[in-house]
Amino acid sequence: MDAALIDRIRSDMAYEFGRVGPPDGFPAFDDIPVARHTSDEFAQLENAHLWPRTWVIAGRAEDVAAPGDYFVFADLGVPLLVVRGTDGRIRCFYNTCQHRGAPVVREARGSSRRLRCQYHSWTYEIDGGTLVSLPDERDFVGLDRSVRCLPQVSCETFAGFVFVNRDPAAQPLADWIGPIAEIFEPFDCEQLREIYRRSVVVPCNWKVTAEAFLEVYHFRHIHSRNGVSVLDNRGAAMGLYPNGHSRMITPYSKQNCQRVGMDSWDDWKLLDQGPFATAPRVPAIVDCTSTAISLFPNIIIPLGRIGFPVLLFWPMDKRSTRLDWIYYAPTAGGRHDWGDGELPQHWQEQRAGFDQIMDEDMMNMTPMQESMESPALRGIPLNYQERRIWHLHEQLDRVIGPERIPSAMRVPQLLHDFIER
The missing domain is CATH 3.90.380.10 (Naphthalene 1,2-dioxygenase Alpha Subunit; Chain A, domain 1)
Structure with a gap:
């Protein structure tokens, strides 16, 4: 001002x-x-x-202060997960395992360098949601890990607030705030x-x-x-x-x-x-x-x-x-x-x-x-x-x-x- x-x-x-x-x-x-x-x-x-298709506040950057810190966010009517990666960047994923749909994390907040579903231990890394391991992989015929990543939504910060937008191709947050x-x-x-x-x-x-x-x-x-x-x-x-x-x-x-x-x-x-x-x-x-x-x-x-x-x-x-x-x-x-x-x-x-x-x-x-x-x-x-x-x-x-x-x-x-x- x-x-x-x-x-x-x-x-x-x-x-x-x-x-x-x-x-x-x-x-x-x-x-x-x-x-x-x-x-x-x-x-x-x-x-x-x-x-x-709109940007909303999900939390604060200090809510995920260290790599691996996460919190869940459900105010848009779908289960989302905000996490700070090992590269320091804050991202938002759907809190939905790509195996049978169980939540990847069940606690409201926590810290972990891997996101491991408690149902069958399908495990995802926190920088891109890549599926990195699963039990008994030999029993899945033709499983392609590259298409089983945790889906991301747009996630950026402004003024210390974490904003999310379910549209992965959303207008950049800075342009939207204007x-x-x-x-x-x-x-x-x-x-x-x-x-x-x-x-x-x-x-x-x-x-x-x-x-x-x-x-x-x-x-x-x-x-x-x-x-x-x-x-x-x-x-x-x-x-x-x-x-x-x-x-x-x-x-x-x-x-x-x-x-x-x-x-x-x-x-x-x-x-x-x-x-x-x-x-x-x-x-x-x-x-x-x-x-x-x-x-x-x-x-x-x-x-x-x-x-x-x-x-x-x-x-x-x-x-x-x-x-x-x-x-x-x-x-x-x-x-x-x-x-x-x-x-x-x-x-x-x-x-x-x-x-x-x-x-x-x-x-x-x-x-x-x-x-x-x-x-x-x-x-x-x-x-x-x-x-x-x-x-x-x-x-x-x-x-x-x-x-x-x-x-x-x-x-x-x-x-x-x-x-x-």
Whole structure:
């Protein structure tokens, strides 16, 4: 996040505060078809054409710190295995022995220089999944080891996170992330430490769950404290990026500016973070706004100088979502010295505050699916402040293929001219 981008965001916020309507030329949105959130047909299209062809976070590079370290990953609905090879490279294989289909490893994580199926001891090496040995090979007529390797999926790292894509010919991760990557650069994400994690099941479609975090239109209605909101949604500066990614930077409210000692919404300065370790290169704008980014399809990250949670939205079926949030923090200055012991008080308070916000959002989402499935909702109208949601749905159609989607469930491609490239 360089000075030019920060200046542009400041200008965008000033414009947002002063506008009396959407900018000239901004398209009028059609209603989002409700069936995209409620129908079996659309869920099946996602299962067939979205999740097998998109990059998702599987874990962190430190989860496989040494050669032979591995962990299993099943959130894409198929059994996968992430392992660091003897060459230091992280790869992802299907956790499926090519003999009778048993899992190659059964533990959630571990370390081994060979991947040996516990059923018949077919054994694979960790650098390419090559089948290197099997008992009684003489009894297999014409067995060709070269075609019995563990199948691989695409696997790359960004900002210390391990991403996987079931498509072995996927677009390179760096190209898929594109220009939004610059926002991560000052956070030194490779040096993060996991602070805590929480996982809940929300009884609504995964898009309904994710959409709650793609706009700040709801914030003062759901998250106010004694009638006071910490953010002012009227000034939110949003950016749409290629491949469905986006950012949303929202200024503090007048009351919150006064609370933290800011003279105005753009009096951005480094605030005293007390006992928290901080990433030293993070710009002051992050301390004095809500700075959130989304990576299509299911990753939302509200960034912070003391660290940040990574929110992941995993569809369990069309009516339920597993929502994970994993809080990471920088390790600058050796300030995380509690080892595996209880979180210190300041982190317990930070956890309680963020979890309260999440619980407020989930309380609002819990009754929505049943309500959406009633005949009363004919369509979902979006406003200019909710354009990140439309951007998500446009990319969904591009990945699935508009020709596969019934015309009544498609969304028009309207935002091309408003994407930052």
